[in-house]
Amino acid sequence: MAKKINLIIDGIPVTVDEGTTILQAAKQLNIHIPTLCYHDDLCVAGNCRVCVVEMKGARTLPASCAMPVAEGMEIMTNTIKVRTARKHIIDLLLSEHNAQCTTCYKNGNCELQNLAAEYKISEPMFIDLVPFKNYQIDAYSPSIIKDDSKCIRCQRCVRTCEELQHVSALGVAYKGDKMKISTFFENPMFEVVCTNCGQCVNRCPTGALVERNYVEEVWDAIYDKGKHVVVQTAPAVRVALGEDLGMEPGEIVTGKMVTALRRLGFDSVLDTDFSADLTIMEEGFELLGRLKKALVDKDPSVHLPMTTSCSPGWIKFIEHTYPEYLDNVSTCKSPQQMFGALAKTYYAQKKNLDPANIISVSVMPCTAKKFEANRPEMRSSGYKDVDYVLTTRELAVMIKQAGIDFGELPETHYDSIMGESTGAAVIFGATGGVMEAALRTAYEVVTGREVPFDGLNITPVRGMEGVREASIKIEKTKPEWKFLDGAVLKTVVAHGLTNAKKVMDAVRAGKGDWHFIEIMACPGGCLGGGGQPIPTNAEIRQKRADAIYREDAGMKIRKSHENPEIVAIYKEFLHEPNGHKSHELLHTHYRERERY
Amino acid sequence: MANNFLRRVDLIFDQDCNFKDVLKSTYQRSNDDIINELLESGLKGRGGAGFPTALKWKFTSEQADVEKYIVCNADEGEPGTFKDREILFKVPLKVFGGMAICAKVINAKEGFLYLRGEYRFLLPELEKQLAQFQSILDELKIDFHIKIIMGSGAYICGEESALFESMEGGRGEPRNKPPYPTVSGFRKKPTVINNVETLVYSFMIFRYGAHKFKELGTADSRGSKVFSVSGDTPKPGIYELELGMTVEQFVEEFGDGDTKAVQVGGASGFCVPRKRFKDTIIGFEGVPTGGSMMLFNSSRSMYNVLHNYLEFFEEESCGQCTPCRVGCQQLKLGIEAVKRGERHATYLEQLQKLAQTMKITAKCGLGQSVANSFFSIVENFKEEMIY
Secondary structure, X not given: OOOEEEEEEOOEEEEEEOOOEHHHHHHHOOOOOOOOOOOOOOOOOOOOOOOEOEEOOOOOOOEOOOOEOOOOOEEEOOOHHHHHXXXXXXXXXXXXXXXXXXXXXXXXXXXXXXXXHHOOOOOOOOOOOXXXXXXXXXXXXXXXXXXXXXXXXXXXXXXXXXXXXXOOXXXXXXXXXXXXXXXXXXXXXXXXXOOOOOHHHHHOOOOOEEEOOOHHHHHHHHHOOOOEEEEEEOHHHHHOHHHHHOOOOXXXXXXXXXXXXXXXXXXXXXXXXXXXXXXXXXXXXXXXXXXXXXXXXXXXXXXXXXXXXXXHHHHHHHHHHOHHHHHHEOOEOOHHHHHHHHHHHHHHHHHOOOHHHEEEEEEEOOOHHHHHHOOOOOOOOOOOOOOEEEEHHHHHHHHHHOOOOHHHOOOOOOOOOOOOOOHHHHHHHOOOHHHHHHHHHHXXXXXXXXXXXXXXXXXXXXXXXXXXXXXXXXOOOOHHHHHHOOOEEEEEEEEOHHHHHHHHHHHHXXXXXXXXXXXXXXXXXXXXXXXXXXXXXXXHHHHHHHHHHHHHHOOOOOOHHHOHHHHHHHHHHHOOOOOHHHHHHOEOOOOOOOOO | OOOOOOOEOOOOOOOOOOHHHHXXXXXXXXXXXHHHHHHHHOOEOOOOOOOEHHHHHHHHHOOOOOOOEEEEEEOOOOOOOOHHHHHHHHOHHHHHHHHHHHHHHHOOOEEEEEEOHHHHHHHHHHHHHHHXXXXXXXXXXXXXXXXXXXXXXXXXXXXXXXXXXXXXXXXXXXXXXXXXXXXOOHHHOOEEEEEHHHHHHHHHHHHHOHHHHHHXXXXXOEOEEEEEEEEOOOOOEEEEEEOOOEHHHHHHHHOOOOEEEEEEOHHHOEEEEHHHOOOOEEOOOOEOOOOEEEEEEOOOOHHHHHHHHHHHHHHHOOOOOHHHHHHHHHHHHHXXXXXXXXXXXXXXXXXXXHHHHHHHXXXXXXXHHHXXXXXXXXXXXXXXXXX
16 A cells, blocks of 8 residues: 655645645645646646645745655645746746637637636736747648647647657657747648547647637538538447537437437438448458468468558558558458448439539547548549548537537437447447457357357456457357367457557567457547547546447447348348458558658 | 965866876775765755755665666856866866766766767867776776767756756756656666766865865855856956855956956856945855856946846747746847837836746746846846836
C-alpha cells in the first residue's frame, strides 16, 4: 500500500497517497483548481501555469498539476497572490490568442473562453500579439484544420501525438516568442505523417485544431430537391452523441438519433452497422481463405498475420510506418466505404435511383474518415462513394441548428434496405469488437456451432488494456474445414497507435505468432475517436464501451451472418463473400507512403 | 592592485598545482571526509544560484541508484559573462579534476561536460587535455570517463534540467521540479551538475584545504570568485576577486569615473544605480552574480539597456510556459508603447506587476529572473523609460 501523506489545503486537512499531486489532492476535497495544459490522458507538462497555488514557505507559486504532495504541506488555492497571478496568466494567454470568439468554430466549447468567463476578463490588460505574427491557417487537410493564431502552446496535441499515437506529426518548433506547434519542415498537415486520427482535435482546449466541418455542404445537399441524400451512422456515434446534446456519457441514443436525422431531412437513414456485418463476412472469409492457403496449399506467398482494415487512422499509419506489412492488411474496405460503394450501386438499383443524384453522407466518430472518403481508392461505384463525412460533433451541431429537442424525441428504426444490423456490428465501436464479431461468425462457419463463450460474450478480447491477446481452439470442424481441426487461432487486439506499434514491432521481430490482429487507431477504439464529443477521458470512454456492450446484449440478432439483409445481399447482388462483385466494390489495396 | 579593498586572488588560474598529486591524495580520503571538507569551505555554486556544493554532492551520493552522473555545466550564456571560457582555456585539467573528485564521492563512472555551442573553438584543445586527463586516471587506476557534449547555442540550455533534455537529444526545455537533479537528472538518474568554476574551486579546496578558501570572503559568501568585467571600463577582462566587496569598491577599481549603473549578474541579474553603490555588497547577502559585471556610464540609455535584455529574453525563452513566453513579449512591447507615448506611464506599474507574476510563476529560473533587471532598471531609471 502506498505511503500516506498528510497536508492542508485551504485550511482543510487531507490524507492522500504518496505521489499524488496537489491538483489531485484538491480534487478529493472538491476544490476546483483551473487547468489548461493538464489532461487526464496525458503526461503532466506544467507549462500553462494556470493551476498555480500558494505553498507556505515557498518563494514561488508551484503548478499544482506538477507538484507532488509532501508531509505537512500547507496549500492555499485562493489568495490574492494566486488570484493576481492567475488573472495575469489568463490575460497573457488571451493576448497571444486570436480571440474572435463569435466566429470561432469552438465558440461555446473552448476552455480558454470558459476560463476568461470564470475570471470575468472584461478588457484586454496587455497588448494584442496576434497582429505581430504572420499566422496562416493550414486548411489543406480534408480532416483537420490548424489555426496557430488560436494556439495557446499548451502542447496537449504534441503529447497526444507522441504518447498516445507515437506518430509525432506535431511537435514544438522554434523558441521564445517564435515558439509554435508545427510539423516536419512546417509542411501542411496533409503532407506529413499525420494519420488524421483527430486525437489532437479531441484534446485541443481552443479552436487551434478542429475538424474540417462539412455542415454547410450537407445542409445544401439536404435542401437540394434533386438529390436523394442517404446517411449512414457508425456504431460508436449512438453511444456518444447524447453527450453533446445535454446527456450523460454512456446513454444509448440510437432511436432518437434516427428520428433526428429524419427530421433534419435526410431521405433515407441507414446504418453503417449493416456494412459492419458485411465487413465481418468479407474479412472473416478472407482470414479463413488465407489460413487455408497457408495450411493446405502451403502457399508461401500468403501473408499472415492478417490485420483489420476498418480504422483509416491505422491504415495511414501502416502506410507510413510499416509499409512492408501492407499485404498483411485485410483487403476489405472499411464499413463506411463498403456502405458508400453499395449506396450508389446496390441501393440505387433497388430503389431505382440514378446514382449521380445520390449524395451519400456518413456520421462517424472519426476525423480520419473524412480523409478516407477522399482517397482515390474510394470511387468504385463510379462516383465518390461517400460524399461527406460528419463527425459526431457536427451532427450535434446540425441537430441544435434545426431546433430539435433531442432528449424529447421518440425512438424510431432505421430505414431499409441497408438499415438492419446485429449486435456483432454494434461492438465494432469498441476496441476488440471487430475481433469478437469476426470470431462469432468464423467459428460458427468452421464448426457449425456458436463460439464457446457464455452468451456469445468473448470477454478475453474486451477491456481497455492497450494490447490484449486471446486464443481460441477450433475443434470438431465441418468436413470442408477439416484442416483447421485442433488448430488454435491466436489473436491480438491493440488500440491507440502506440499500442499498434508495440504489436507491429513484435511482428517485425518475429515475436508474435498471431493469425489475426485487430488494430484501432484511437484509444478505446472508435468510441474514443477523434470526432467524438469533447472532453474525453478513460472514465467517459469506459461508459461509452459499457453502453456498446449493453446495446449488443439487447439485440435480437448478434451474429453478422444472421443479419437478414446480409443474407439477402449475398443472394441478390454479391453472390458470395470475396467473390467477384465483392472484390470490385468492397476490397482495395493501399500503398506505401514516405515517412517524410 | 591599487585599491585597498579589493583583493586579487589567484586560486583558479594558479599554475603551480600538481594535478596528479591532488587527485591521488583526495582519492585516498573517505567520501564523508571529502564532503565534510567541502561543507567546511562554505563553497556555493558559482553559476549564480548559490546552492551549497557539498550538499549537492551529498544528496546525490545518498541515492541508491547504480547509475549516476556528474555533469559540468559549461553552457556559459549569461550576457556579459566569459569567465568559464577563460577557465576552460587555461586550466581545463582542474575542471576535469573537480569532476573526478565528485565522481568518487557519488560513485559515478561517467561524466559529461556540456560545452556552449559558441565555444566550439575550444573543443580541439579540450579534447587533447581530456586525453591527458584520462591517461593520468589510468595511471591512478581510476575508473572514470568524461565526454564532451556540444550545445547548440540556446541560452535556456544552461538551465540544468533543460541541459539534461538537450544532452538526451530532446528539446531544451526545463523540467518540472521536483524531482531535482540529485534525484533525477541526466537520463533520469541522480546527477550532480556543477558550473565550471565551482568544479575548479572544489578541486582547489582539496589542494589547499577548506581553511584557505574560508579565510576569504564573508559569512554568506565564502572564498573568491571570477568576474567578467565589461562595458564602460578602461580595463575589461577576467578578474578573480575576493567576495564581499561593495559595488562602490568595485567601481572605484573598474569604473571610468562616470559610472551611473552596474548590472550585476548579467541580463538575469540586478541593476545597481549610483546612489546604491555604497551599500550594495556583491555576494549572496547583496546582489549575487554568476560573474557578469557590466558597467554603464552616463552616455548610456538605460531604456536601451533594458530593451536589449528583454529582446534577449523574448528570444531565448524556451517558449513552453506562459508567464515567460508571453510575459517577455509583453514587457518589451510594453516599454516600447510607453516610450512612444502610446500607453500612459502608469502602464509601467502594470508591467511591474506582470514581472512580479513572472517571478513567482515561471517554470524555471529564466522566466523567474526577468523581473530582476526589469524591476531594478524601471524603479531606478523611470524617467529614462518614459521620456
